[in-house]
Amino acid sequence: xxxxxxxxxxxxxxxxLISVVGVALGVVLIVINxxxxxxxxxxxxxxxxxxxxxIRFTRDSGGSQLTASSANTLDTRYVEKLRQIPGVKAATxxxxxxxxxxxxxxxxxxxxxDFDTYSAISGIRIxxxxxxxxxxxxxxxxxxxxxxxxxxxxxxxxxxxxxxxAGVYAPEVSSRVKMSLAAMxxxxxxxxxxxxxxxxxANPDEQELVQRRINEALPGNYVILTRxxxxxxxxxxxGLDGFVRTILVxxxxxxxxxxxxxxYTTITERTREIGILKSLGAPKRFIIGVIEKEALAISGIGVxxxxxxxxxxGWMMERMTSLKLEYNPKWVVIAVLVGLAAGALGALxxxxxxxxxxxxxxxSYE
Amino acid sequence: xxxxxxxxxxxxxxxxxxxxxxxxxxxxxxxxxxxxxxxMGPSGCGKSSxxxxxxxxxxxxxxxxIVDGEDLTTVSDAQRTDIRRRKIGFVxxxxxxxxxxxxxxxxxxxxxxxxxxxxxxxxxxxREVLRLLKLENKMNHKPLELSGGEQQRVAIARAVINRPAxxxxxxxxxNLDSENSEIVxxxxxxxxxxxxxxxxMITHNPEAAAVAGRIIEMRDGMxxxx
Numbered sequence: 089x090x091x092x093x094x095x096x097x098x099x100x101x102x103x104x105l106i107s108v109v110g111v112a113l114g115v116v117l118i119v120i121n122x123x124x125x126x127x128x129x130x131x132x133x134x135x136x137x138x139x140x141x142x143i144r145f146t147r148d149s150g151g152s153q154l155t156a157s158s159a160n161t162l163d164t165r166y167v168e169k170l171r172q173i174p175g176v177k178a179a180t181x182x183x184x185x186x187x188x189x190x191x192x193x194x195x196x197x198x199x200x201x202d203f204d205t206y207s208a209i210s211g212i213r214i215x216x217x218x219x220x221x222x223x224x225x226x227x228x229x230x231x232x233x234x235x236x237x238x239x240x241x242x243x244x245x246x247x248x249x250x251x252x253x254a255g256v257y258a259p260e261v262s263s264r265v266k267m268s269l270a271a272m273x274x275x276x277x278x279x280x281x282x283x284x285x286x287x288x289x290a291n292p293d294e295q296e297l298v299q300r301r302i303n304e305a306l307p308g309n310y311v312i313l314t315r316x317x318x319x320x321x322x323x324x325x326x327g328l329d330g331f332v333r334t335i336l337v338x339x340x341x342x343x344x345x346x347x348x349x350x351x352y353t354t355i356t357e358r359t360r361e362i363g364i365l366k367s368l369g370a371p372k373r374f375i376i377g378v379i380e381k382e383a384l385a386i387s388g389i390g391v392x393x394x395x396x397x398x399x400x401x402g403w404m405m406e407r408m409t410s411l412k413l414e415y416n417p418k419w420v421v422i423a424v425l426v427g428l429a430a431g432a433l434g435a436l437x438x439x440x441x442x443x444x445x446x447x448x449x450x451x452s453y454e
Numbered sequence: 455x456x457x458x459x460x461x462x463x464x465x466x467x468x469x470x471x472x473x474x475x476x477x478x479x480x481x482x483x484x485x486x487x488x489x490x491x492x493x494m495g496p497s498g499c500g501k502s503s504x505x506x507x508x509x510x511x512x513x514x515x516x517x518x519x520i521v522d523g524e525d526l527t528t529v530s531d532a533q534r535t536d537i538r539r540r541k542i543g544f545v546x547x548x549x550x551x552x553x554x555x556x557x558x559x560x561x562x563x564x565x566x567x568x569x570x571x572x573x574x575x576x577x578x579x580x581r582e583v584l585r586l587l588k589l590e591n592k593m594n595h596k597p598l599e600l601s602g603g604e605q606q607r608v609a610i611a612r613a614v615i616n617r618p619a620x621x622x623x624x625x626x627x628x629n630l631d632s633e634n635s636e637i638v639x640x641x642x643x644x645x646x647x648x649x650x651x652x653x654x655m656i657t658h659n660p661e662a663a664a665v666a667g668r669i670i671e672m673r674d675g676m677x678x679x680x
Binding site (some may be wrong): 091092098229360362363365368371372421447448 | 534539562
């Protein structure tokens with residue numbers, strides 16, 4: 089029977105190719121999209137955790153900048169109150185604005201900072217050009233400058249208007265584009281407001297103690313340890329779960345339909361062969377088994393092809409864009425299972441139909 | 455000796471639109487083991503319907519068909535398939551080999567199905583059948599690489615490889631030239647003589663029928679001469 093299956097796969101190369109592409113497409117969709125989500129989130133989390141401050145003081149329960157385009161509701165006067173708390177070495181306010189990505193895909197976060205206090209905590213320094221001086225100037229990190237070929241003096245869109253790149257900073261910390269806090273407050277119409285306040289402890293080992301003191305002194309706010317930033321981001325981003333589910337359903341649909349159509353066509357072409365199997369005394373389960381095994385073999389090839397294409401696509405995307413991909417083993421396994429399940433599911437109806445064919449009619453099929 | 459194949463008052467009526475078209479009108483037949491029977495008759499006389507019913511591919515409207523002690527007419531579709539798997543081998547006019555498999559692959563598939571997905575077939579019997587049918591050098595050829603006569607010999611080998619109780623041959627020389635027809639008929643006769651294989655063959659051709667030990671003539675769905 090194995091010979092029959094492999095012979096059929098080889099005998100119909102175009103059918104096999106189309107089916108393989110269909111399954112591979114589903115696998116690529118899942119692996120690339122979940123890899124992108126994980127890669128971009130983890131990249132963001134890494135940068136958010138590297139701000140040099142141990143504590144983040146905010147009004148937002150998640151403490152996430154990713155949802156904070158209009159969440160600049162924290163009064164900057166808290167900065168002074170925080171500085172008074174024992175164990176706090178420094179504090180700096182940060183405003184945030186989320187805008188659509190450069191290419192129209194994804195999103196980009198722009199931070200409004202007080203450069204002197206922020207750089208004192210995070211350690212960023214200008215490596216080219218200078219710091220922003222006016223409301224229409226921004227600074228970018230070296231990765232953004234390198235990957236998007238942005239140079240000092242270039243213009244970029246922030247708040248829907250053109251802003252000049254005044255300087256390039258390093259190392260990469262939190263958002264890749266920063267501007268003056270005051271300028272952002274004016275642009276957002278939120279004077280004296282910010283998204284969060286970064287708090288540096290005099291002794292990092294006492295950050296939990298300082299966290300407790302802040303909670304006691306300034307109740308009703310959220311005091312998050314920076315090392316915990318990012319926990320639950322995937323749940324905090326609106327629509328992310330739905331997006332992943334949509335990709336999953338789309339992948340299953342695409343792969344299943346392609347296999348179904350391919351196998352259905354094949355079964356019609358092979359009506360006489362089904363008749364021969366029946367004349368040899370093959371039971372229904374045998375005929376269903378032949379078709380299912382063939383579909384699973386094709387799906388297996390599609391899965392492998394999909395994984396290879398996904399790896400190559402991811403590698404090219406990382407080289408050619410600023411997008412980051414991190415493959416999640418869980419989703420790779422899910423993609424493999426979806427590919428195989430789609431094959432089995434798509435072939436089921438044609439297989440049952442074949443098994444139920446009238447042997448005499450099948451044998452006389454032209 | 456009990457017949458290996460027996461029919462009793464076999465009737466088959468096809469429904470075409472609102473009209474009943476009788477194909478078999480009470481066929482009684484008995485074939486003892488090891489006999490080679492040819493069934494002749496004009497087109498539309500019911501030969502093919504009879505062969506399909508004898509092979510369990512069709513269920514008759516009424517009557518009984520007993521193959522090697524098992525009644526095909528009282529069992530389910532799945533049980534009929536099972537009896538076909540164990541007891542019947544078919545040879546068709548159009549050979550009906552799997553075009554994607556070699557001659558050997560076609561034989562092994564038949565063995566695989568006969569073994570219900572288990573076992574590797576009978577190596578010794580396969581060699582014996584191949585020798586009888588002079589196919590030793592053609593086993594790795596696909597059907598399209600073989601002549602019509604060779605394809606039909608492979609089909610015969612496939613039918614006999616599992617040593618069925620009965621081989622049902624449906625116009626086995628219908629697609630062959632006279633030279634190949636002669637070879638195929640000779641080989642069917644040889645199988646019958648040397649392996650004591652029971653064969654029921656349908657044919658239009660009196661020369662082909664002459665190879666058989668007994669000729670049955672059909673007309674209008676009935677046997678007119680045994």
